[in-house]
Amino acid sequence: MTHQTPAHERALAFGRAARAYAAHRPAYPAPVLDALERLSGLPLAGALVADVGTGTGLAARALRERGARVIGVEPGAGMAAQFRRELPHVPLVRGDGNRLPLADGSMDLVCYAQSWHWTDPARAVPSALRVLRPGGALALLWNDPDPSVEWVARQQERIVERFGDGCYISDRTLPPGPSWRTAELRWSRRVSVDFHLAKLATHSAFIVHDGAGAAEFLEAEREHLLRRFPDGALDEPYTGFVAVAPNPGAPG
Template sequence: MTDEIPAGGRALAFGRAARAYAAYRPGYPAAVLDAVEELGGLRLAGALVADVGTGTGLAARALHGRGARVIGVEPGGGMAAQFRRELPDVPLVRGDGNRLPLADGSLDLVTYAQSWHWTDPARAVPSALRVLRPGGALALLWNDPDPSVAWVAEQQARIVARLGEGTYVSDRTLPSGLSWRSRELRWSRPVTVGFHLAKLATHSAFIVLDEASRAQFLETERKHLLHHFPDGMLDEPYTAFVAVAVRPHPQETA
């Protein structure tokens, strides 16, 4: 059962599927980066940004494309190796989201994109605030399947029945003690049924399943999807949630 595997083990298990993760996981649409700029009162162009738990660099790629000077932070060896293949010109440091290996007050923005739920907020928040300059921003990003779409809700119910709660959609609980501004955005991408199933297999709960159980579930899921989408194409819907908190200037906390 997946609940027998510690959270840290499931996080590092992504290394087994790093190439598939880079190939099939969704990136971040421009509206997400627009929201980070607006909510954080900053411009990404020229900003020094650490993308923490960067994985294969999906968010780092988007930030870099907007002109940010990005540093990836990643604890897992497999994901770090894939990051270097995907973004050879973007610096990467091996590090833990709870203990950032970065200088005090050095950054304009720290992002945790689809990685906050792997941290201990009691340690991660002070660490992020330490490396931010006064007025710098901490941004938490989630990119999850949209449960308001009927076929997605049905699929999630089957996943929960097989693997348990919390195995697919992220916990978006925001840490207390900070002043958060947030926005939710809906977007989608057209993919084949096969592509969608390959993406599904990159979630940690599926990675840690034995091969036979994973294959059996995905084949059953293929039949459900083809019932809805007999031509083999579907629109994969997402809700992107952006939450940003700004580190106060010293005079604001005095």
């Protein structure tokens, strides 16, 4: 099995694929944002939201389109540069999700979208709660391939065999302490096999192993998929997972 790259190195590696990430990773569909509002009890319209580990701004864009006032927080130079190209009018600060560069009690919502699994929860939870106002909420969002779909499960097995565990479908373990409210939603998008493979190449395992081994794996994966989907198109299935913890400093 391939040697595992340390988590922090894997997290920062996304900058090397920032343009492809922006082009091929899925957006956050409306039902995910509906669940975020329902679980938090906060309307997004007018809310001041920190999108932590914002990357290229996929969640920031969706939140802004719902009327939120978004501030992106991103540690990586490559992803931050792509964010500024994608969302030039949205404020962005360079910072670490474990130690937020934001004022105490300043945010209605602190959101980690597809980024919580790169944090140290023992540091990230207190940091997030510090910057929340009373009545605010900490939110964790994931958009992951749906392993209940047979072909996705088989693909996951091949990825784990080649690159190791924890490099494709995220660890959604919630930290103890906060009182979590959760929702899981299933959705899909229709894409070509080549588009799916380009999306696959934006996952950390393929970025940090970007030599011949990754290219060979993707070519073999194309053959697997074309046998399954001979017309060259597939429904790419996802689970959207939302976990919300109201600020324990909130009144009542």
